[in-house]
Amino acid sequence: MGLKRRSFLKMLGVTGITLAIGEKTNAMTKGTADVEFHGILYDSTRCVGCRTCEYECASAHKLPEPKDKIEPVRKTDETCNTVVNTYKTDKGEVFIKRQCMHCNEPACAAACLTKAMHKTETGPVTWDGNKCMGCRYCMVSCPFDSPKFEYHSSNPKIQKCDMCFDRMKTEKSTACVANCPNDALLYGKRRDLIKEARRRIYEKPDQYVDYIFGEHEAGGTGWLYLSPVPFEQLGMNMKLQKSSYPELTKGFLYSVPSVFVLVPTLLLGIHQATKDNRKKEESENE
């Protein structure tokens, strides 16, 4: 089979185009050296279930005021970014605050095809309405089911805790942390918060279970939890994998460039091979 200049150029062109159009797969961005992820430590033993954080969060984000009478266990939704749930456990009533966990490597941000969901350098995972197309793939992917969608709006938004990203430009801490009357919430560098959590467990081992929820869940989260009872009793999902969720699609995405190089070449090869066969068969038949 002689390779003519023309067909060689053709082949080169096809391969070149496919190479040029093949998508890149970037590794997740990490914060630069001097900026660290910040987070919030929630200490359930200190929480009295006053729900001040719910009210402050709602007013800070211009959401409707939370209802007075409530179920003991609720979920966040498109009208409220945080809830404080009450569980009856061996150690009496225990409260637990729920909101977006602000993962170190968020599944929602990896899922977002427009980068509307974004892990900022300082830790908060934010949503950009100028980019979002409302596909809700972030909701499918989030292991904590944090993003909520306004199903009854013609211009729907994704709602979730944004760790008061806008407020933090002027203030020192988030609306919930600043207004917590019993110091159940602590804002700071994630690294320092883990040290602080360890210290509390070490100093009062009877008061806490020896576990920091969020230290390793889903590859580590911005929110960290301390609890007097095992976390299963507080409705937390302990089956979550400890590695990051974007890791799950990495293998597939990394295979894309090689497919784009190998498959067209393979197809051209098969095409050339079978074409010659056809011709031979035809000439033999004649």
Added chain:
Amino acid sequence: MNNRQIILEADGKSIWRFIFSEMKPKGKFLTPFNLISIPVILLGMVLIGYRFIFGIGSITNLTQDTPWGLWIGFDVVTGVAFAGGAYVLTFMVYILNMKEYHSIVRVTVLNGFLAYVFYAGALLLDLGRPWHVINPVIGNGFGTSSVLFLVAWHFLLYMIAQLIEFSPAIAEWLGARRARKILSGMTMAAVIFGITLSTLHQSGLGALFLMAKGKIHPLWYSEFIPVMFFVSSIFAGLSMVIFEGSISHRVFSNQISDKDHHAQKGIVHGLSKICAGTMFAYFFLQLLVFIHEQHWTLLNTPMGYWYLLEMLGFVLFPMTLYFISYRNFNLTLTRIAAVITMLGVILNRLNVSVIGFKWEMAIRYIPSWMEFVVTMAVIFTEIWIFRWVINRMPVLRDSPSWVKSNE
């Protein structure tokens, strides 16, 4: 026919007059299909209008826990699997040079193209902020770490590739001889590009669900979802080709030459073998994954029975039917197998994307009747366009005589 030729012979300006004259409906209007489809399409349009004013929640049963429902699970995920016939057939005809399948390539590519336009287009209905759909293309956020980014780009590029593959038929319809020559010269590149794209986005649709680990029932979730989606798209697409072919050959029989009509039997027969083979590979893969994941105990649960029904009743059973129909040259049996296979593919895609998603929830998502109506409206509209094209362009019928002399 005379009129058509006169217009076509005339200068470039009247090509618009010709197109305009072709816009008018042809044939009988009061057919059973029209009587059913028109009210559904009209109702669907009303519902779509309602949805854009009052939000997605106004006509769907989607919740914060089930963000993707029938429109994604069926229209997009299943619809694209059925459109897989186009890349499989172009692979067979252009790459493997299996010329005996050439007569059905055009109709399959048309079918695939329309499926992408309409079922991926149905995605727009499901997007909360559809006016931003262009963002990943214009770069208002290249979310390159997203599988959906890959799928979206591939949909777009593959639609273009399919349009190029189909474009010679449009050129023949318009009588554009020079354009046809240029366009048909691009077919090979479009085919190679299209097959590569299909390999990636058929599996990519499965890869979408990889991050939903823990939310999808373990019998359906594994790291091999992309492989499963890819392999099953081969026989899903071919079953659709068999199914669509058996209907087209009845409805549009006046368009099909005796030669092609006769060849159809051999084509269906050949396809039944390929389906049986790929289904065997698929079943074997599923079996391997099942054994490796060690889910024996899950079988004796309601979801386990559901899984067995899918695997035995809608994979193993139609596979056997395909095999028997191939051995006995029984085309009716092949068509039955095709229908059961298609039901199985629908079942599988819905099990991954909707039924097996958050299977433990107390309140399950059940699509509202309005979601069904909109889905039906989309399908009916697609069939209308399909029929419009078939009746005008040389898709099923032979190309005009000038094509041969031109080559």
